[in-house]
Amino acid sequence: MGITLAWKAIGIFDSGVGGLTVLKEVVKTLPQEDTIYFGDTARFPYGTKSPETVIRYSLEIASFLVKRDIKLLVVACNTASAVSLEALQNELSIPIVGVIEPGARRAVATTRSGKVGVIGTEGTIKSSAYAKAIKRMNQEVEVITRACPMFVPLAEEGWVDNEVARLTARTYLQGLTEEGVDTLVLGCTHYPLLKGVIADVMGNGVKLVDSAEETARAVAEILRNNGLLRPSSEKGNHHYFVTDVPAGFIRIGNRLLGEKLGDVYQVSLDDNRESEEPKGEAE
Amino acid sequence: MGITLAWKAIGIFDSGVGGLTVLKEVVKTLPQEDTIYFGDTARFPYGTKSPETVIRYSLEIASFLVKRDIKLLVVACNTASAVSLEALQNELSIPIVGVIEPGARRAVATTRSGKVGVIGTEGTIKSSAYAKAIKRMNQEVEVITRACPMFVPLAEEGWVDNEVARLTARTYLQGLTEEGVDTLVLGCTHYPLLKGVIADVMGNGVKLVDSAEETARAVAEILRNNGLLRPSSEKGNHHYFVTDVPAGFIRIGNRLLGEKLGDVYQVSLDDNRESEEPKGEAE
Numbered sequence: 388m389g390i391t392l393a394w395k396a397i398g399i400f401d402s403g404v405g406g407l408t409v410l411k412e413v414v415k416t417l418p419q420e421d422t423i424y425f426g427d428t429a430r431f432p433y434g435t436k437s438p439e440t441v442i443r444y445s446l447e448i449a450s451f452l453v454k455r456d457i458k459l460l461v462v463a464c465n466t467a468s469a470v471s472l473e474a475l476q477n478e479l480s481i482p483i484v485g486v487i488e489p490g491a492r493r494a495v496a497t498t499r500s501g502k503v504g505v506i507g508t509e510g511t512i513k514s515s516a517y518a519k520a521i522k523r524m525n526q527e528v529e530v531i532t533r534a535c536p537m538f539v540p541l542a543e544e545g546w547v548d549n550e551v552a553r554l555t556a557r558t559y560l561q562g563l564t565e566e567g568v569d570t571l572v573l574g575c576t577h578y579p580l581l582k583g584v585i586a587d588v589m590g591n592g593v594k595l596v597d598s599a600e601e602t603a604r605a606v607a608e609i610l611r612n613n614g615l616l617r618p619s620s621e622k623g624n625h626h627y628f629v630t631d632v633p634a635g636f637i638r639i640g641n642r643l644l645g646e647k648l649g650d651v652y653q654v655s656l657d658d659n660r661e662s663e664e665p666k667g668e669a670e
Numbered sequence: 671m672g673i674t675l676a677w678k679a680i681g682i683f684d685s686g687v688g689g690l691t692v693l694k695e696v697v698k699t700l701p702q703e704d705t706i707y708f709g710d711t712a713r714f715p716y717g718t719k720s721p722e723t724v725i726r727y728s729l730e731i732a733s734f735l736v737k738r739d740i741k742l743l744v745v746a747c748n749t750a751s752a753v754s755l756e757a758l759q760n761e762l763s764i765p766i767v768g769v770i771e772p773g774a775r776r777a778v779a780t781t782r783s784g785k786v787g788v789i790g791t792e793g794t795i796k797s798s799a800y801a802k803a804i805k806r807m808n809q810e811v812e813v814i815t816r817a818c819p820m821f822v823p824l825a826e827e828g829w830v831d832n833e834v835a836r837l838t839a840r841t842y843l844q845g846l847t848e849e850g851v852d853t854l855v856l857g858c859t860h861y862p863l864l865k866g867v868i869a870d871v872m873g874n875g876v877k878l879v880d881s882a883e884e885t886a887r888a889v890a891e892i893l894r895n896n897g898l899l900r901p902s903s904e905k906g907n908h909h910y911f912v913t914d915v916p917a918g919f920i921r922i923g924n925r926l927l928g929e930k931l932g933d934v935y936q937v938s939l940d941d942n943r944e945s946e947e948p949k950g951e952a953e
Binding site: 546635 | 713720822823841914917918
């Protein structure tokens with residue numbers, strides 16, 4: 388039983404292309420595993436949408452991935468992790484890993500001052516998911532949060548190192564530096580692209596936490612504990628599904644992964660049609 | 671026949687709340703008409719999505735509105751107007767009015783130097799819809815375009831008059847001022863919110879064109895020519911449908927319209943379910 392299950396793929400989903408940073412870490416940690424990545428690029432972004440809508444979208448995607456027989460689901464999107472995890476757990480019988488819990492664990496392990504900052508989308512911050520997770524791990528840690536809605540469009544526009552980016556970072560983060568946080572959780576997969584300006588504003592004393600590595604570690608642990616790891620002599624295959632035409636996803640994805648993506652398929656969740664030809668060669 | 675048709679409503683759709691500026695002008699010009707507004711707030715924004723996806727969404731919304739028996743469809747979204755108009759015209763038998771054609775007409779009538787600037791979303795600018803429409807009206811007019819993807823998130827964040835907004839406007843618009851345009855089309859329903867900083871950067875000599883008024887005029891003309899106007903002694907009713915929970919739409923909508931919105935219903939196009947209670951009182 389364990390052996391047949393082990394051959395199944397790991398499913399990973401995000402509102403768009405940003406979750407590929409999580410995929411990258413999963414593949415680095417577990418190169419023997421097959422993965423299926425789902426990017427809901429047509430309905431991106433999730434961070435500005437209501438919890439109800441994000442939950443509905445997350446359930447649709449999970450159902451699509453479960454039909455492809457995955458053994459574990461990674462919710463690589465911070466907003467979806469923050470609001471949909473419980474609904475997904477009620478619906479699915481496979482293990483589910485979000486990015487909030489691993490990011491929170493890393494932050495608690497990192498802070499010395501006991502003051503942790505968390506930045507994310509409107510949806511993630513409103514949910515208080517990070518603050519709750521951190522408090523569950525250590526009641527003493529003080530959590531200061533800030534929604535930074537302009538960071539995603541800045542990263543998408545490629546304005547990661549200009550005067551607008553610096554001024555925006557200062558506007559959002561000034562309060563956090565004044566509060567004296569020594570650890571800052573980048574609670575959105577896009578934010579690592581702005582690491583440079585964020586680090587400049589926060590100053591040398593502040594450690595930035597990116598959930599991707601920690602999430603990959605959690606995935607490996609769960610698979611190992613459940614006897615679901617493929618033999619490490621294997622080499623995994625990687626498939627990609629997106630809801631908008633794949634050209635933009637492929638362009639940014641190649642940059643994020645630092646290598647050429649495999650086949651990218653466009654699918655429509657609305658009517659369960661699915662284009663059959665891979666668009667991996669499109670550019 | 672004309673008389674029964676005249677009692678039908680005008681359908682207006684947009685990717686979100688911005689199209690209410692067009693609704694406002696339509697109601698000002700034709701207070702006797704019923705309207706049905708559709709804001710696809712769950713899938714907002716359209717400006718960053720591919721033409722294929724925007725066309726699919728536009729057709730879904732048009733089909734929803736046609737089932738509610740409208741007599742004319744206004745595509746208040748610039749991106750949808752730019753890429754979906756032909757597909758909609760092939761599908762529907764009622765008159766369809768986009769915002770591109772009216773905005774282009776106003777720009778051609780306004781310019782003295784013969785140099786018109788057009789700003790809009792990535793989708794609108796890539797389509798060249800404004801440039802083509804302007805050239806059709808006057809071959810001599812030179813059109814200089816610029817996509818300004820950060821303007822929508824700035825307007826949504828309420829950063830319409832701070833240093834980030836000014837710096838962003840300068841970064842995008844510098845080239846247009848150097849080209850010597852004397853007329854600038856605000857080719858996105860959100861951009862009028864940034865009128866102040868845009869006007870500052872462009873300088874006194876440049877006229878800003880907002881399509882809403884001109885679009886309302888086109889609607890009135892078509893209805894009149896087809897004998898579809900309601901008697902001017904009537905007073906129209908206004909209904910609103912959105913795809914995300916209505917709270918945000920109501921909040922921004924009240925501000926845009928300068929009065930309280932009527933009933934706002936949340937609907938799901940994916941599965942044609944529809945919540946039956948109006949959410950007009952929610953805040």
